Amino acid sequence: MEAEITNRLERIEAALAAFQATLAALLERNAARDWYTTEEFARAVGLSELTVREHCRLGRLSAEKRQSGRGAYCGWAISHQELRRYQQHGLLPRRQ
Secondary structure (H helix, E strand, C coil): HHHHHHHHHHHHHHHHHHHHHHHHHHHHHHHCCCCCHHHHHHHHHHCCCHHHHHHHHCCCCCCCEEEEEECCCCEEEHHHHHHHHHHHCCCCCCCC
């Protein structure tokens, strides 16, 4: 009887640990940040990174060029406000 109870407690503890790890991963993934890389933005909205970079280049997403540690090439940085705006209203109109 004691062995059965111990076994059940171990399974409950293992399930709880797995649940806590999953919850921590979800919270980290969904944590709001001030700025996002094109890769992070793409993952958040379900687009490819190439598409996000192209929308930045064309002005369809409001983004800034920032030093990214990739040598002479600057990477795009997209604000949290722009992420929310995009989620609610979509892309900005094409420039004329």
